[in-house]
């Protein structure tokens with residue numbers, strides 16, 4: 001891989017700028033009357049009951065007062081139960097009742113459906129960014145670290161530059177198959193590390209392997225339309241995504257490798273650009289990663305934060321800037337700009 005100059009972090013705000021619902025609105029969008037998600041998933045009734053049982057809410061109510069939990073807290077609660085081998089009343093592993101693992105898969109399917117639909121026609125900021133970096137001859141010296149599950153940046157890279165490869169930092173079973181994904185070539189690959197997993201990475205818990213959804217029309221195929229069995233053992237496989245604040249999820253072998261690869265590119269970076277990332281206090285693993293880089297390696301990179309959007313109020317900007325400044329040791333290296341992700345996609349900072 002070429003020498004990395006810039007590492008660009010893509011947070012939820014980058015996806016939101018393309019039309020993705022923000023975390024707290026994911027469930028509302030899914031259950032929105034007339035939202036068009038219909039009965040496409042057999043899990044919809046199971047999920048409705050789950051929200052009633054766990055959070056006391058009627059998903060069919062269209063009252064704006066209905067409070068949905070966030071996707072992450074919901075998935076987080078289930079993940080911990082699975083990890084500890086525990087369950088909840090009415091959600092036994094032994095009876096006919098739905099078990100926690102099934103609900104987790106339903107939730108992942110739900111987020112895949114919502115992102116798939118809301119991002120069907122993105123505004124194109126990610127493509128603008130890729131186009132600009134390529135024009136400036138900087139695409140191969142830029143690494144992306146994405147905290148999002150969607151495939152916006154993946155599709156921008158593949159669609160605009162089929163001549164380059166995407167290096168996700170892990171091996172996939174279908175690298176060896178005819179007319180499918182190929183092993184990324186050392187000097188033709190753009191690094192894209194997705195710390196929380198991705199909706200096009202399918203994990204086989206049986207043989208512990210990862211398969212990419214097929215490549216078609218110069219983009220990654222949607223999981224929904226292409227349920228694929230494991231290429232090695234034929235068992236069902238599930239998308240690999242993990243809630244950011246749930247550290248145990250990171251024990252997964254593949255996500256560990258991605259962490260290492262991220263540390264590698266961060267070590268040599270001259271500049272780290274945070275896009276649409278609010279730096280929430282709960283993201284401890286990212287803080288740990290950044291602190292190790294800051295203390296253990298030279299040269300210390302410049303930190304640029306690009307988080308503005310229309311209608312963002314002054315108070316949240318001040319709080320956010322403070323979160324960034326208080327964390328980094330070299331305060332004068334931190335630049336908190338009044339710039340939006342779409343501005344940055346079209347024009348680099350001065």
Ligand SMILES: [Zn+2]
Nearest residue numbers: 204207230233
């Ligand atoms: Zn398998």
